[in-house]
Amino acid sequence: MSAERLKYTEIADALAAEEAVYQRLASISGMHYAFVDTYGCQQNEADSEFIRACALRMGYTLTDDPMQAELIVVNTCAVRDHAERRVLGNVGAMSRAKREHPDLIIVVAGCMASRPEVQERLKKSFPYVRVVMSTNNLHRLAEDVWQAMSTGKRVYDTDNSCDRVVEELPRDRDRSLRAWVPIMYGCNNFCTYCIVPYVRGRERSRLPEDVVREAEERIAAGAKEIVLLGQNVNSYGKDLDICYDFSDLLAAIASLPGDFRLRFVTSHPKDASRRLIDTMAAYPKISPALHLPFQSGSDRVLKEMNRGYTAEEYLAIIDYAREKIPEIVLTADVIVGFPGETAEDFEKTYELVERVGFESLFTFIFSPREGTRAAKMEDPIPAEEKSRWFDRLIELQGHISCELHEAQVGKEFEVLIEGPYHGRQGGTAARTPGNRLVLLPGVHTPGETLRVRITGATMSALIGETI
Ligand code: SF4
CATH class of the missing domain: 3.40.50.12160 (Methylthiotransferase, N-terminal domain)
Structure with a gap:
C-alpha cells in the first residue's frame, strides 16, 4: 500500500x-x-x-x-x-x-x-x-x-501518528550544487540502540514519479550532485503497491539527461542486494561510493543490536561490490562498547576493519538512548576499556586511510569543484567520482569539472593539481 x-x-x-x-x-x-x-x-x-x-x-x-x-x-x-x-x-x-x-x-x-x-x-x-x-x-x-x-x-x-508523505506543500529549494532528495521517511528496523523508528515512525516511500521529478527539477536548477536520502534506502518501495525497488529508482535517475553525479545514504547491509551493486556498476553517473554501516564485527553483538545480518554476509556484499566496481570507495559506521560487548567481540570488529580497508570510518562509543531496548541492557564494561578499544580502532583506521590515500598519488580523476576550502592551507575543495576530498591550489569555479592529477595525500584528503 x-x-x-x-x-x-x-x-x-x-x-x-x-x-x-x-x-x-x-x-x-x-x-x-x-x-x-x-x-x-x-x-x-x-x-x-x-x-x-x-x-x-x-x-x-x-x-x-x-x-x-x-x-x-x-x-x-x-x-x-x-x-x-x-x-x-x-x-x-x-x-x-x-x-x-x-x-x-x-x-x-x-x-x-x-x-x-x-x-x-x-x-x-x-x-x-x-x-x-x-x-x-x-x-x-x-x-x-x-x-x-x-x-x-x-x-x-505532539501526536506523532500522522505519517503522511507531504508532496503538496512546496519547499525552499536552494540552488546549491548538491541537492539532497528524500526518497522515504521513517524506519522499520528497530535496531536496539536507535531512537529513529520511535521518533520518525514506520517507512513511507515517496512515489517514484515524485522523486524523479524532483531530481529533474534540481538538475535543471543547476545541481551537479543528487544525493538520495533515507534511513534505509535499500528498502525503498517495499511499502508501495507497485513492483519497484531502490535499484529501479537509481537506474531511473541515473538515466536522466544532464551533467550530474548520483549518490545515496544510508544503506542497510541486510537489504543491500547484488542487484544494487550491479545497478551502480552499470550507470556511470552513479558514484562508486558506498556507505554501508556494519556497526560490529561480532555476530553475537549484531544479534543483540537486531541488525539482521552476520559479519560473513556483510563481507560477502563488500567483496561483490569490490569485484564489480574495483574503484569503489567504502565507508561505514561502527559502534564500540555496545552493552555486553567483550574483548573477543571487539577483536572481531577490529579484524573486520583490517580486512575491508574502509576509506573512512565513523566510530562511536555506545551511548544509551532512553526509550530504546539497548538502554535497558546490562553494560558491565568499564568506560576506560571502551575508550581503549575506541582509540585502537581510530589508530588502525588512521593507518588504513593514509595507505589508501597514498595509493592514489599519481592517479588522475575528473573532480567536481565544491568551492573554497576553509582549512588552514586554503585553496579549493573538490570531489572525485567516489567522493574523496581533493584539495587544489588556487581558485576554481564551483560546479566545474576538472581533470586533476594527485600529487600528495594526507589522512583525510588528497592533494591535486589540474592537468
Ligand atoms: S540504525 Fe538505521 S536502520 Fe537501525 S533503526 Fe536506526 S535508522 Fe533504522
Whole structure:
C-alpha cells in the first residue's frame, strides 16, 4: 500500500493559516525575520527546506541572526544524547532573544520534540518555547504558529501518528550544487540502540514519479550532485503497491539527461542486494561510493543490536561490490562498547576493519538512548576499556586511510569543484567520482569539472593539481 497523502482539507487548512499569519505580519510595519536552526542528519536539512519555504510564505524574511528574529524554528535531532543536550542549551540561550522581542515565537520541532520526555521538559523548564511539534506534523507549522500568535497560548502538536508523505506543500529549494532528495521517511528496523523508528515512525516511500521529478527539477536548477536520502534506502518501495525497488529508482535517475553525479545514504547491509551493486556498476553517473554501516564485527553483538545480518554476509556484499566496481570507495559506521560487548567481540570488529580497508570510518562509543531496548541492557564494561578499544580502532583506521590515500598519488580523476576550502592551507575543495576530498591550489569555479592529477595525500584528503 502506498503511503497516504495529505487530504485536500489539510492542505487548505495549512494554506489558510499561512495567509492568516501573512496578513497579521503585513498589518505590522517593518520587516519580520525568521531564523531556522537545523541539527542532525541530512533528512533534517531536507525538512528545514520545507520550514524555510513555509516561513517565506507566511511573510517572514530569513535571517542568520536569532536576535533579529520574530520566529525561531529549532529543527532538532534525537540520535545522540550529547546532541540533545546541546540543543536544549541553545534553546535555553534563546531566552535572551525573547527578552528583546516579547512577541517572539520559538518553535521546537524535529526528532527530539517527538520524545515525550523532552516534551515534558520543554513544558516545565522552557516557558518561552511557544510551539512544540513532532517530526511528522511539520506540514502543520503555519497552523501552529498562527494558533500561538492569535491565542497567545502555548501549542503542543505532539501526536506523532500522522505519517503522511507531504508532496503538496512546496519547499525552499536552494540552488546549491548538491541537492539532497528524500526518497522515504521513517524506519522499520528497530535496531536496539536507535531512537529513529520511535521518533520518525514506520517507512513511507515517496512515489517514484515524485522523486524523479524532483531530481529533474534540481538538475535543471543547476545541481551537479543528487544525493538520495533515507534511513534505509535499500528498502525503498517495499511499502508501495507497485513492483519497484531502490535499484529501479537509481537506474531511473541515473538515466536522466544532464551533467550530474548520483549518490545515496544510508544503506542497510541486510537489504543491500547484488542487484544494487550491479545497478551502480552499470550507470556511470552513479558514484562508486558506498556507505554501508556494519556497526560490529561480532555476530553475537549484531544479534543483540537486531541488525539482521552476520559479519560473513556483510563481507560477502563488500567483496561483490569490490569485484564489480574495483574503484569503489567504502565507508561505514561502527559502534564500540555496545552493552555486553567483550574483548573477543571487539577483536572481531577490529579484524573486520583490517580486512575491508574502509576509506573512512565513523566510530562511536555506545551511548544509551532512553526509550530504546539497548538502554535497558546490562553494560558491565568499564568506560576506560571502551575508550581503549575506541582509540585502537581510530589508530588502525588512521593507518588504513593514509595507505589508501597514498595509493592514489599519481592517479588522475575528473573532480567536481565544491568551492573554497576553509582549512588552514586554503585553496579549493573538490570531489572525485567516489567522493574523496581533493584539495587544489588556487581558485576554481564551483560546479566545474576538472581533470586533476594527485600529487600528495594526507589522512583525510588528497592533494591535486589540474592537468
Ligand atoms: S536502520 Fe537501525 S540504525 Fe538505521 S535508522 Fe533504522 S533503526 Fe536506526
